[in-house]
Amino acid sequence: MKTESCDFKGCHRPIDAASGAKRTCAVHKYRRHCAIPLCTNQVYARKLCARHGGKRTCKVDRCCAPTTGRGGFCSVHGPARHRSKHTLRSSSAVSADSTSDESDDARWSPLAFRADPDPSLVEVSADILSLILELDSTPAR
Numbered sequence: 350m351k352t353e354s355c356d357f358k359g360c361h362r363p364i365d366a367a368s369g370a371k372r373t374c375a376v377h378k379y380r381r382h383c384a385i386p387l388c389t390n391q392v393y394a395r396k397l398c399a400r401h402g403g404k405r406t407c408k409v410d411r412c413c414a415p416t417t418g419r420g421g422f423c424s425v426h427g428p429a430r431h432r433s434k435h436t437l438r439s440s441s442a443v444s445a446d447s448t449s450d451e452s453d454d455a456r457w458s459p460l461a462f463r464a465d466p467d468p469s470l471v472e473v474s475a476d477i478l479s480l481i482l483e484l485d486s487t488p489a490r
Contacts, residue, residue: 352364353372354374355372355373355374355376355377356371356372356373356377356382356389357373357374357377357380357382357389357390357391358389358390358391360374360376360377362374362375362376362377365378377391380392381396383396383397383398383400383401383403384396384397384401385397385398385401388400388401399415404416405421406423407421407422407423407425407426408421408422408426409422409423409426412425412426
């Protein structure tokens with residue numbers, strides 16, 4: 350007879366008799382499931398797992414990366430010199446700093462691009478250009 354395993358995702362330990370009706374192992378006995386129906390992940394915060402919004406995300410618009418303890422920013426947008434270059438979700442966040450130099454402006458993004466006044470022209474860093482060319486020359490499978 351096969352023993353039943355814990356309800357948590359990825360856990361194959363046998364159910365602990367002391368967990369009662371919760372169907373969890375000794376390790377997950379005091380843990381809770383995500384509030385989303387049919388999700389078997391462990392709660393991270395606010396009754397949700399990390400996948401369903403338990404982790405806070407970066408304050409920069411269109412960035413979904415989790416924060417890293419740097420004042421609400423991810424690892425890419427965290428340093429102080431970078432924060433002022435982005436449009437933030439909350440109005441109480443850092444205001445734009447117009448005193449930074451051109452070299453800081455070029456390094457704020459992992460893509461490292463700047464749009465010229467002509468919207469059809471975009472300046473791309475040499476590293477990104479070589480990566481694009483390498484991917485373009487790779488044969489399709």
